[in-house]
Amino acid sequence: MEKGLSQLQLAQSIGHKSLSIVSLAEIYHNNQHFNIEHLVKIAYVLDVNICDFFPKYEN
Template sequence: MKDCSISNEQMEEVYKTIGQNVKRVRTSKNISQLALSLAIGHKSVGTIAVAEIYHKNKHFNIEHLVKIANVLEVDICEFFKDIK
């Protein structure tokens, strides 16, 4: 059986890549962080802003990603592109 352990550093890279991909898709559709935040049910831009850059270990969870994919009208897989 293959060992599936992953280091904290590897997870940080995953979270950073997801944040970058969310930002890439969001900006390509000319949607602001605030507009996206409001569309997924948040009252401020904070969650989107910090998760896009993985600031202070803040990252998107699965619920966020599902909602964001729906709002941006993309397959959720788009956020996982180029994860090594």
């Protein structure tokens, strides 16, 4: 949302024709999730560091 991209625009930017990969992964429907290749592409498209997708845990 911050980058102003729709789910369809993001999906197309990472090489998919429909938004289903994005929408299903967002809600974790039927265990659908992004793989590391998706995350690399999404980070590039959004111009963010891939580490931003992983929360930092403190013990």
